[in-house]
Structures are given as C-alpha cells and as structure tokens.
Amino acid sequence: MIGQTRKLKSVPLQNVHFEQGFWADRQLTNREKTIPAIYNKLESTGRLAAFDLDPNQTPPKHHSVIRKFYDSDSGKWLEAVGYSLRTHPDPALEQQADDLIDRMARAQQPDGYLNSYFPVMEKEYRWRNLRDWHEMYNAGHLIEGAVAYHEATGKSKVVDILSRFADHIDSLFGPDEGKKRGYPGHPELELALVKLYRATNEPRYLNLATYFINERGQQPHYFDIEAHNRGEDPEDFWAQTYHYCQAHEPLREQTKATGHAVRACYLYAGLADVALESGDQSLVETARRLWDDLTEHQMYIIGSLGPARSNEGFTFDYDLPNETAYAETCAAISLVFFAQRMFQLDQNARYIDIMERALYNGVLSGVAYDGTHFFYANPLAAYPKVNPHDPWSAVKSDPHYRREEWFPCPCCPPNLARLVASIGSYFYSVAGDTIYVNLYDSNRSDIDLNGHRIQLTQQTNYPWDETIQITVNVDQPAAFTLALRIPGWCRDARLQVNGQDVALNSASGYARISREWASGDQVSLTLAMPVERMVSHPKVRQNAGQIALQRGPVVYCLEEVDNGTDLANVSLPRGSALATKFDPELFGGVSVITGTANRYVPRAWKGGLYQPETVTLVDSPSFTFKAIPYCFWANRAPGEMRVWIRED
Amino acid sequence: MIGQTRKLKSVPLQNVHFEQGFWADRQLTNREKTIPAIYNKLESTGRLAAFDLDPNQTPPKHHSVIRKFYDSDSGKWLEAVGYSLRTHPDPALEQQADDLIDRMARAQQPDGYLNSYFPVMEKEYRWRNLRDWHEMYNAGHLIEGAVAYHEATGKSKVVDILSRFADHIDSLFGPDEGKKRGYPGHPELELALVKLYRATNEPRYLNLATYFINERGQQPHYFDIEAHNRGEDPEDFWAQTYHYCQAHEPLREQTKATGHAVRACYLYAGLADVALESGDQSLVETARRLWDDLTEHQMYIIGSLGPARSNEGFTFDYDLPNETAYAETCAAISLVFFAQRMFQLDQNARYIDIMERALYNGVLSGVAYDGTHFFYANPLAAYPKVNPHDPWSAVKSDPHYRREEWFPCPCCPPNLARLVASIGSYFYSVAGDTIYVNLYDSNRSDIDLNGHRIQLTQQTNYPWDETIQITVNVDQPAAFTLALRIPGWCRDARLQVNGQDVALNSASGYARISREWASGDQVSLTLAMPVERMVSHPKVRQNAGQIALQRGPVVYCLEEVDNGTDLANVSLPRGSALATKFDPELFGGVSVITGTANRYVPRAWKGGLYQPETVTLVDSPSFTFKAIPYCFWANRAPGEMRVWIRED
DSSP: OHHHHTTOEEOOGGGEEOOSSHHHHHHHHIIIIIHHHHHHHHHHTTTTGGGGOOTTOOOOSOOHHHHTTHHHHHHHHHHHHHHHHHHSOOHHHHHHHHHHHHHHHHHOOTTSOOOSSHHHHOGGGTTSOTTTSOHHHHHHHHHHHHHHHHHHHOOOHHHHHHHHHHHHHHHHBSSSTTSBOOOOSSOOHHHHHHHHHHHHOOHHHHHHHHHHHHHTTOSSOHHHHHHHHTTOOGGGOTTSSGGGGTOSSOGGGOOSOOSBHHHHHHHHHHHHHHHHHHOOHHHHHHHHHHHHHHHHHSBOTTSOBOOBTTTTBOOSTTOOOSTTOOOOHHHHHHHHHHHHHHHHHHOOHHHHHHHHHIIIIIIGGGBOTTSSOBOSSOOSEEOTTOOTTOTTGGGSSOOSOOOBSOOSSOOHHHHHHHHHHTGGGGTEEEETTEEEEOOOSSEEEEEEETTEEEEEEEEEOTTTSSEEEEEEEESSOEEEEEEEEOOTTOSOEEEEETTEEOOOOEETTEEEEEEEEOTTEEEEEEEOOOEEEEEEOTTOGGGTTEEEEEETTEEEEEEHHHHOSOGGGEEEOTTOOEEEEEETTGGGSEEEEEEEEEEOEEESOOSSSEEEGGGOEEEOOEEEEEEEEGGGTTSSSOOOEESEEEEO | OHHHHTTOEEOOGGGEEOOSSHHHHHHHHIIIIIHHHHHHHHHHTTTTGGGGOOTTOOOOSOOHHHHTTHHHHHHHHHHHHHHHHHHSOOHHHHHHHHHHHHHHHHHOOTTSOOOSSHHHHOGGGTTSOTTTSOHHHHHHHHHHHHHHHHHHHOOOHHHHHHHHHHHHHHHHBSSSTTSBOOOOSSOOHHHHHHHHHHHHOOHHHHHHHHHHHHHTTOSSOHHHHHHHHTTOOGGGOTTSSGGGGTOSSOGGGOOSOOSBHHHHHHHHHHHHHHHHHHOOHHHHHHHHHHHHHHHHHSBOTTSOBOOBTTTTBOOSTTOOOSTTOOOOHHHHHHHHHHHHHHHHHHOOHHHHHHHHHIIIIIIGGGBOTTSSOBOSSOOSEEOTTOOTTOTTGGGSSOOSOOOBSOOSSOOHHHHHHHHHHTGGGGTEEEETTEEEEOOOSSEEEEEEETTEEEEEEEEEOTTTSSEEEEEEEESSOEEEEEEEEOOTTOSOEEEEETTEEEOOOEETTEEEEEEEEOTTEEEEEEEOOOEEEEEEOTTOGGGTTEEEEEETTEEEEEEHHHHOSOGGGEEEOTTOOEEEEEETTGGGSEEEEEEEEEEOEEESOOSSSEEEGGGOEEEOOEEEEEEEEGGGTTSSSOOOEESEEEEO
C-alpha cells in the first residue's frame, strides 16, 4: 500500500488557476493586502534587520523569548511569496524576497549556522536549549521558505544557504558516535527536512528527519541531559511536562495528541512524511492513531485544536470550552498539513473532510475580511471582556476581542498567508490512472496524468451552492478514473456525466468514474446542502443542550450585530424551519441562514442576581435570527458571538 | 440614624452557647480538628519559628512572596484561639498561644516594628512596597488576633505588643507633615485598627484607619511614588491596574467592586467600620453603593465572590462561570464581615440574608467534613482535571479537584477557623430596647438589655427544619422588642407567641414583637422551606437555561457519586415534584433533595465528535436524582459536581 502512495502526486500549485469564486477572492486579498502587510511588519519590528547581525543594534521592545523565533516569521513570509509567485509573478515582491535572502546569506556563519538571534545576542548559548529555544523550529521555517521560493523562481541561492544550514545541523545531531542526540523542542524541522530532501534529493536530510522522529522521547531523555548541562533541574520545566512538546515517550508509543497543538500537528505531519517516504508501517499506524485521537476526541467543530491558553494546546478528551477556546489559527493550519499527509498515506476522503472543515472555519476565521487583521485565538463564543488570549482581559478598557494587525508572537499571520497562497496545491492529486478531486471551487487545472495533458474546469459557487460542474478537456481521448470526493457532511449526493445519472459507487469517500474521457465531457456533482443542526458527542459537556448550524462545510454563528445582545438567552425551537439566502453584499457574497428563534426575557425582574423560578414571569418573544459563516465573524460592529446555540 | 447605630451592640460570643445542632457540630470539629491541624502546619512550615528571627535559619522551600505573608496566618490562628477560648477554655491551647506571643515579643524590633520576614531577610526593604509586600496586612491580622486573645484571656501582653506596632505605623504614615502618605496594598489593617481602637480606646488608631480610608486612591498616587523610589516604572505593575487593590480612585468615588475580592471586602468592611464610628454619611453611602454592586452584579449563588483566578477577584458584571469559579473561601468569609458591618450601619435583614447565604454555602464548602482539608477555590461545577486554582490542572495526573491540607498561600484555613469559632457573635444584637435575632440554630444566649438579663433559647434543627422555637427567660418581666429576621428566601413565614398567631408586621426584614415578656414565653417561628428552583439574572450567560436547587438558605448540588457521570446531560423537567428527606447518616444529618431527572443518552453514536441532530437517536431515561448541600460536596468519592442544572 505504501509503495503505491509514493506514487501519489499533488497537482502543482501553478497548474491550478482560480479566476473567480471563493478562493480567488481570498487569494486576491492575500496577495494585495496580507503579504505586503506582513512584510511591513517584518520590517518595522526589526525582523529583517535582525539578520544584519549588528551587535550594537537596539532590538525593538521585544522580550528575548520572542526574538528567539523571529526567523520563523521571515521564513513563512518567504514561503508565502514563493507560492504566490507561482501563480502571480510580481517582480517587486520577488525583489523583496531576494533582499531578504541576501540578508540571510550575510548572516550565515562560516559553519553554516543561521539564526538572527544567537550569534549576536547569546553566542555561547547556541544549541544549548533545544527544548525551549526554537533554533530548529526557525531552521525548519527558513527551509520551507527556501524550497517554496526556489520552486517558484528556480533561483538556487536560498536553497544553497539552507542546505548548508541543514548540513550543519546534520553534523551536530544524530545517532552517530560524537553527535548529540537532540531533536526539536518545537517540531517543524522534520517536515521541512523532508521537503528539502524532495527538493534536493539529498538523502541525509530525510535521514535526519527520520532520526528526529525515532529519537523523540527516548531515554535517557535529551531534554533532561540538556537541562543538567545548563545547571538546571529538568523538573523545573516551565511547561511542567514533556507532553507539552510531545516528547514524553517515543512517538511509536504515543496514543494521545498532547500538549501544544501546533507543535503536535507539525510533528505528526513530519512523522507522516517520514512514514510516506519509508513505508515504515509502525509510523503509519502511529500517524493514524494520533489522527483518530485528535479528530475524534479533541477537535472543535470549526476544525481547530487546543482549548487551553496555558499550554496553547490540548487538555483532555471532549474538553471543548467555547468562550475560552484558544483554538489557535496556526493549530487549524497545522491540522490542514497533517490532513494532507494522511490523505497521501491513505487516499481516504475522511482526511479531506477534516481539512475542509478547518479551511472554511477555524483557518479563515484567523484573517479579517480586510486581509490585514488577524486572530491568534479563535473562540467559538465571544462576550465582551473575555479574551482567550489574555487572562487579564476583563480588567482592560477595550471590551471586545478583535483581530489585530500583529502580535508579540506573530506566528499566525504569515502562516495564513502561506496557506492561502498555496491552496491550489490541495485541490487535485494523481496516482496511477486516478485523478483525485479533493476540494471544490471554480478553477481551471492542468493535470499531467502519465503523460496525458488533462484539463479540468470546475464551475461552482461552492461552498454556497450545491452544484459543481466539471468540464474535462484532454489532448486526446484517455481512459482514467476521476475520483470525486463526496464530503462526509453530505447525505445526498447526485452525479451526472454528460447529463446521465451515474451511480455514486463511492469507496473511501470518493465517487469514482472510470471511462474514456473526451474533451467536452461534463460532470455534474450535486452535494445537497440543507442546513444541519449539529450536535456534539455527549461527552462534550460545554455543548450540552445546544446545536450548531452547519451548511456544507461551513459552520455558522450568531452575532450581536444581527441578533441583539444576550445570545445565551436565544434558543432555537427544535425542528423549526431554517432558510438559506445568498447575500451578494455581505463579504463579497456569502450564504446566510435565517429562521425563528426565541428569546428568554424575564418580565419584572425584581433586582438582585437570583430569584425563584416560580416568581419569574417570562416572555419568550420570537424573532427572525440571522446566522453568518463563522469565519467572517468580527468583521462588523463588535459584540457577542455564539456558534453553539441552545435548543428548546 | 448613624448616631443610633453606634448604640447597636452584638451579643458577645461567650454569651451564645451551642450545645447541639448545626453550628455545635461545626464548632466541635473546628476545636478538635481544624485549630490543632493549623497549628501543626504553622509549626511544620516554619511560620512560628520565623518569629525567632535567626538570620541563619534556612527558610522552608517557600518563595519569598509567600514568606512575606507568613504572619497573617499566625495572626488568624491566634484570633481563632481567642474566640474558641471564650466558649471553650483549654489551657493547653492557651499555652500554645502564649508561646506564640512570646515569640512575637522577642521578634519585635526596638522601634515597635514586627514582621517575621523583613528584619531578617530584607532589612533594608521595610515599608518600601506597600502595594505588594503585605506588611500592613500582616499587622492587621496580628492586631485582630491580639484583640481576640486579649478579650478571651484578659492577658494584655499581646495587645501591648501590637499597640506598639500600631504606634510605629502611626509614626510613619499619615497626613501630617513628615509622614509618608502610604496605605495598605492589601487592605485589612483598617478594620483591625478599628478593633484595636475599640479595645484600647486610643483614638489614634481610629484616626489612622480613617486616614487610610481617606487617602486611598488619591493623587499623586502613593504606589506610583513608591515605585519610582524603588527605581521601577509604576506601569509595570504585575496586576496591571490599581483596580486590583481598589486604589484606582478615592474610595468615595468608587462605584464598582473591583479587583482582588478578599482585599475588596476587607477594605469595605473597614470603610464601614470607619463610617460607623464617624457617622460620615459619604462613607455610609459608599459602603452601601459598593455592597449593592457586589451583591447585585457580582456574587455567586453560594455567596462567594470573584470568578477569576488571574486577579483572584472580580471581572465584570454578571460574569459568573461555574467550573472555573475562583470564589475563594476567604472571599465568602470577607463578605460575611462586610455584611456584619452593613447590618450595624443599617439594621436591615437583607445584609444578613447575604451573610447567611455565604455562611451555609461558599464559606463552609471551604472546609471538609473532617475539619482538616480545605478548598481555596470553590467552583460551582466540578469536572475531572478542571482546577480553578491551576491552569495546568489538565496535564496533571490526579484528575480531581479535592480539598487539601494546606496551600502555599494558606489564607483560607485559619480564616475558616476564626469565623467558625466566632459564629455565636453573629447571632444577636441589641439596640435600644430591641433584640435582633439574626441567625437561627439551637442555642442558649444570655443577653444584657439595658441592665435586664434576658435569656433566649432557640430550639430548632435549622437549616434543615422550618420551625424555630424560642423560649424567653427574664430576670423580671420586661418590655422589649424581639426583632426576628424573616429571611429573604422565605416566602411564607408564620409567627406565634404562646400559641397565638401573631401578624408578621415585618419592616426592614424583621418581624418585631413588642410586648412585656415573662419567663417561659414561647415564640414559634415557621419559615416555609419548599425546594426552590432558582434562576439567575438573565445577564448571567453561564446559567442560561439552568436552575439551582435551594432550600432555606442552603444551595444544593448534584454529585457524580449519587447521580452518575456526565452531569451536563442531566436535566430537570420544569415543574416536576421535588422531595426533601432528612438523612441522619449523611454528614451528621443533612436534608437531601430528590426528584425525577432526565438523562440525555444518544443511541448508536456513530463515532466522531459531531453529527447532525436528525440522525441522532436519543433516549432520555429518567432517574431519581439526589442533591446534597453544596457545602458538603467532595467529601465522598471524587467526581463531577454541578450546582446549575439544565431544565427541560
């Protein structure tokens, strides 16, 4: 099975063209607003200048902990630029990237080490704290940026720089005699090394990634040794447990997703990459086991992860608080990456179902409609003065949790930029004679299938409309299988080829149409999108008695601006009618949901906080509620928001 | 009006005798278990030895911040001992207290300064950080202990020591030329100085308390000046705002209870004391305003305060989360103190209603039935791995939030001990020819009313029974008014004198019976105690759609040990019958509530976290639930707990 998966190839980014539709809009904003805004912040906060390594420069007012992961932000921006250039050349942007690369070149130490912090600020502390200090994490993001930029431009300079850095790391860490048995405290380098291996064909990079995966959590524990070497007690770890960084036991023994959510999914994605390359069945099983745990016990309905601020991550099964949900934007993004690898391993649509859930909800909520403001934490209910980011929020003067231009730790904005810029690469894959169509949106794609040039054109207003028209064009009639993902959320899918109904014949979540295709062949897929009242697993205590509205892959919410205040007192009568309406004016066109809701309004509350129910006269006026897609909340007048709504 | 209030006197502790009943049980446990257990901890943690001021002693493994308020624990223990000795002489206990006092005497500095930390550990930092360092707070608790012990034993040594300390403080701080305009960052000294004034008749102590109340929050701000003097930026205050310590503006301008809940109520109690002594109407109004804000916008149904762990205190109006409720035991206790002063100001039963709510719920939940384990935080819902004390609780191995023997900051255990030991002093007050009966429990009290010796004997199984029999004995027939509190929770009270119905004629919450009383006169008060389904103010979003069970002053909860797991899925049918049963075996005898509840049990959940409601088959088996008094939760098998229960 794994032998086959190595043959699976994503249709590359530059071959998938969005001209209008949902992702075309997102990418336009990303190119015109987000990528430039991030560049300006990299510059104004000193992240670019940090590579100039002037020991006399006064760093901006950032704590050294923050400064230690500056480079990751630059790396992610470079990666976003690489993806964007592949579909939309932009010489000025390319010049900015080249300038950054020049700075990196000058900053690189003679031995290949590259980091904008340590050589200047704490020269003697290089590689002394892999547990906390992000050097490998930074390296990973720089490598990802380098590979993306190289693939976009063909320029090799940045890959050469990062290869030298990877060589340096490889010379220091590994299982060989004389090397340290270290690995990243903040995983990310693993998946980056696999990318670098694929870009360069240098097997040492894959070997190093494999070593990191194998060594993690082994005894004697490297983070213990390292702490002792620093004269510290390993027990005094601020995060309290190596579960935080998924290093509490060897990966093959891990059964639960634990700790920091973003680290977890980056690690699991890297693990799956190594599994894919090696065919190591024990790693494949580990990846599946962790995926299942994560998505069946610890995932928000918006496809995001990590309820807790304390560890920016997981707590325990079914613990999914709404107002205080941390649900970091990067965590939803990292889940997309993990899902992509799981699909590559197993070619099962259930992974894409989760990817799609994350994309349309917990990922895109991270960026404002304007493209220049961002959420770090993505609560599923908002109430003035409650900020999952900040336990002191209630004492602050600004009562509303709003998107911000930047953060002390700005990991999320460039992460959004690189994912939106690369979304096309998630749409199609080919393996053998099968083309997998995983995501839906209007686009034209040019696909190379065993030497055949095949063009698929999707026409749809997905995710707002139920119907997707796919036109096939081929250089010459060709026999192949078109595997159309039937989303898990869809309970009534219909398929036609050239106007004729086709039995769905779905396996692993794909409707497979095997035939000889000719140019002009038309496939019509209709995915019924009634509004669903979703309920949570009965162990999710926070959602007891409540439902969430979902239509297609899109989760909805109520906002105060549409529905008034005190949303906790709004309830939906069970089974009442729900209507969908496309509003072309709202956020460039989205579907909204309306229906009748009740409002709990006690009459003549006599004051005080508590009174007997028997003396409480209650009105329950009904009103027409309006729900909007969750990912667009907090783009209008600030106020309350709720995803989970009480049901009568 | 204020002129009159100065004439109000509490019937002193030693005149109120509990022999059996609710408080007799609590006091027995307090004397035999709690007070000795706390002494052992004071000793084993080095708090007593800290007074020996040996610069070479190795302090126990406590952070210096913790060490800085050691003395407050010793002071509260001494106070508890003083109260206990007044009703239950105990030479061995008295000897322990005398030994502590000897230590304090030796530790006192020549200038009167007394603190077990600074003279040894940071001599030069004395009085340099009133905002954070608790010297005045410690002084207050030592003074309260001294006064209580002096009143119990007649021994003056400890009052002399603390008077010298108070004189020292008075010599340094105040409005006079050459003194610093400081005041306590952690209020408490204010009310203690009023006690010391009443015990010694030294007006300087009242003047100093009055100065503290007047100066607080004035500009230029003393805490700013102090920070500058330490070379610090006042903006870098860890608590972010002077709201934390109620010093953000002058007290007379404050309209909201803010910040650290215990500091707030200690301060407001001291403010009310100064108002009571001075008759200053602007202070009386401030006290009333803050009381109303606190109890009408920011109080849990258990009579506790402060939802947030971050500031151990208030957030914003109607923000009352249940699982994460901090609701510190000390906060409920401090509310009792504030309520007592408000009653002294206004003689309105509504203050005692709140006092009673706190006593039977949020105060007593702080101590285990065994008397030797304590809660610091008192959540209103418990779920394994959720600990309002500790944001890392979910990663710990012990999943349940349980009472502990001690805490790094053990303010709550001795606070409970002193309150339980002194509960008799809250029962009766006299003013003019009126005897106020504020609390109910079997007891015999000897009351001096303008020279008349009056004995009231209550016989009742309150708070479990509705009926209170009061027998009057007088040295000779005497005309006076018996003012019986009709609790705010009671909607059907009946009163008889010598078997004859008497109209309630209630004003300010008191049924007043004015007559000539003779020995053997019988008063029978029946306070109907149906089980009430309580609802919250509609702005309390956390309790939307939920009710709490209350009977008399006692709030109930469901525990897993009685009702199974997943209590979020339990709901009570609206209007269903609820029964009360006295269980003599449970916790020495308590009333429990039973009735029919429904359990939400989805059938054939197909896996995963979310599914459409329409495909979810649900069983709703009914079962007989059992609710126990909230204050006794977590004394049996650990598990879930809920006060607020969903209603169908």
